[in-house]
Amino acid sequence: MQLATVLSEAVEVQDIVKIVCSPVMSAFDAEGIALLTVDGARLRLLGHRGLTEEATRMIDGRLVDTTTPAARCILEQEALFFSSPQEMDHAFAGWSDRSRLSAFALMPLTALGRPVGCVAFGYREPHRFGSGYRTLFTSLSGLLAQALDRAQLYDTQHQLARRLQDLLLPTALPEIPGLQVAARYRPATRGVEIGGDFYDLIRLDSGCAAAIGDVQGHNVTAAALMGQVRTAVHATAGARPDEVLTRANKLLTDLDAGLFTSCLYAHVDFAAHRAVLATAGHPPPLLLDPEGQVTILDVPPGPLLGIEPGALYTPMEIPLPPGSALLLYTDGLVETPGTDIDVSLAELADHLQRAAGSPPDAIADGLLGQAPGSTAGTDDVALILIRREDDHH
Template sequence: MVDRGASALSLPDDWPAHPDPILALNRMGSFDWDLDTGLMQMDAQAHEIFDVRPDEYDGRPETLAMRVPPGEAVRLDAMVSQALKDGSENYGAYFRIRCRDGSPRWTHTQGYIRRDEIGRPRRIIGIVRDATQELSESSARRERAAQDAVRRQQTSVVQITTAALAHARTVQDVIDVLDDTDGLTHLGATSLVMGLLEAGRIRMVAAGPADSYVPGTRVTRLDARFPMNEVVRTLAPHFIESPEEFAESYPDLWPHITDLNITSAAYMPLIAQARPIGAIGLLYNDRHGFSPEERNVLVALGSSIAQSLQRAMFYEQEKDLAQGLQQAMLPRTIPSVPGADVAVRYRSASLGRDIGGDWYDLIPLPGGRVGAVIGDVQGHDTHAAAVMGQLRIVLRAYAAEGHTPATVMARASVFLHELDTERFATCLYAEADLATGVMQLVRAGHIDPLVRLTDRTCRSIPVEGGLPLGLSAEFGRLEYPVTSVELDPGQTLLLCTDGLVEQPGADLDEGMHTLRDLIATGPDDVRDLADRLIDVAEERGGDDDVALLLLRRLGGAAEQSGGRLQQHVAPGDPEALTEARHMIRAAVRAWGAGERADEIELAADELITNALMHTEGSAIVTLRVLAGPARRLRVDVEDSSSALPRRREAGESGVSGRGLMLVDMLADVWGVEARGGGKCVWCEFGVPGRD
């Protein structure tokens, strides 16, 4: 205590003059400390508070050292000295004393400093009181407040974690939520482990820290002596409250985790719909034991995790089923096509478990031709996928039979209508002759295709279209116009479904503009370009599937001088004959021979009609541009009959016999060639060269 140089002991005449009954009633003692003499007088209540008898106290503050521990005495002396120096009028402090029986007692003192006219401290008058009960109650309140805060924090973590788990779709999503720094780590867990029950075994799906799997624990038998296996067997949580308990209970596991400095652990079974699906463990390195409240919180958290985990497992099962069905409906492989690089991609909708009706196909055809198909059946369910699978197969069959693109589309529409389903489908079919680059395009309610030119610019190909498949048959509008264009070497054709074009909050035109920019700035290789487009679609998300087919024509510039188309015309198929005429007309104009279009079409029509009337089989029509000094267009009509055509005169009333006469008059030259078991009747027309 502060020593002001005490002299001989003398008591002031007025001490104490009138003891204050209020202080006594409040169990307060008073003191009067004369700073000049250093003596501090205390009343009887103060003696009782300090637990000293009157004969034990000589009025000197340092005598109280028998009750005030040295550390507390130093602290009090420093506080009083500071108050005297800085001009304070009072001070107050809590300090501990040691009673006669050795028990501690909290004491509170409040002192009032009296100064003379020049501000020099002369006297301190104050009180002391027993504050043990006060501080005990305060400490209890603080402890309860701290417990309430911890409980609120734990409840908040459970609520936050449960809310985050509600958005988890996959098992990995659940693991990421639990391992997040804002998740279970707020409960003080150092790391977590989680295992799933599969076929009577526990498969570890998470272990922290990363790459800290204990050897031999990735897949364990259910009866193995590990804590997760035990809680799955017993369906009861297990709380390990000390390292010694851990080492004793699981001697095979403990040596492998000693480096983690684990002091306690909590393992909970994950139970959903009254059956175990796995277990989770939380490991701590700064906790010994668990209070009842903490155990309840962890058990509740385990229940929430189990429900989320079961949803994630169901989601993944449904997604795997949907993707498996979708992949089964799509072509298993895409054939290699001479003269072209081809890439296909498919992305399921962001909804994940929904299965869509988008599809693509590539169909090798005779004569170096290839058919490219893109389509989308209405809906996102197994019915849509089943319809898609059937439609893809029949469309492929119609194309392989040699029907014209328009006939292929019309027959596919009739087939879909006869399935007695309410679904319709959009589709685009492109038949390309890779030797010449001539393409015939037919569109059924689908978006237009795109082409990337050799200068890397990208544009849409406007294709006159018809109604979607199924609807055109229902309304009796099976006419599908054919658009003929040329794909030069180095150019890339892109067919896609609208999931690649549509963007949230943007119209279709804006989406097409964005897609053209992506294609124009994309890689040259069609596989790399397809990957980039599908990655963009993945990042953008969306509720629709995406099917994509890219075809890049190979070859040199010299091949551009020619052109070749081929068409199969079956007997008794007036639609096929009509489509053949349309093909001839469109091709002749596309090849720059429009001045002789009528002549070529009439001559070809006569040859096709003769083949169908005078043979029992079908006819194959081929149009070719022959390069050379004099550019010529050649029409070949093949049939399976070896009987050669005869030119004969028709009578005045005859309705036949004029076909070859017309061919002879219209064509520059014509002839007949034997073709194995059949023949080919051909004719050629001189056409002007192209600029």
């Protein structure tokens, strides 16, 4: 196994930890290993194997000073090698008993001239660290430092973007008399993990409006643009669906963000028992009628938001009597590489029809559970299910 290749392919910090605690540990015949990083003024233990609980307590959370081997290694940016218990205890009194090791080596991890942590290798018996060992340790530390620095940056960006996306999605949907609602959002579990999927439910005097959309891309820009689109849709809710999309499209083309957005908007009129829908390049919604039959609605297609400044959208009116439901979703619910989209849509319709008698929350959970890549998805999934309650409910 080429450690350089494995490290170069690592994305997250936990990927680095797994590599250190398995192939790296084995490659150096170590019986204990620890990976630490600098977190402000303290050391944080990212992962370890073969260390005593006392040893981990003595290093995790410690100030970056010179009272522990790891802290000294990082602070002075110096590799430390101790071939026997006597050498260990001479430098740091009592460390052989605390660690139950007879030899260990510590290598500083430095990226772009900045200390990012250290890696420690432990041995149960005295161990001579010859020039060959030291050269290998030094080479590894350089590769490991770059990989860890890159992974920490990735994790930080991901956390910020995820937080941004969470803030932009509705924390709770409004309770609307006569309407049962279930919404779900599942972030991708692989890759960049940040997308621009959004959904919304808006209370209106005559009923409600539901919207769902997907901004192209998987980064902070996509998440931020998603918030702007959702705000634009929310601000114009109550107008005809085609007008809502026209105004949102004008916003995106004026912003010239270089990202395109699909969006589906539905206006539900309770008194008239109908819904009016318009789409901007979004997957077709599904209608579940009171008898439990499912129809894939062929809403007249309109261009994605953000492409054509003067784009027009054509509304479609459908009956929505009590007991019927609408399912709006993003493409992560149906798209599978190598599978025809019509086949996936038919399967989704079948799942919805078989779950027709269940409460909306149970239906939503079931649909999410059968979505492509439900355990290792590469795309976000959002869905919102709205069901008119029966008159006798």
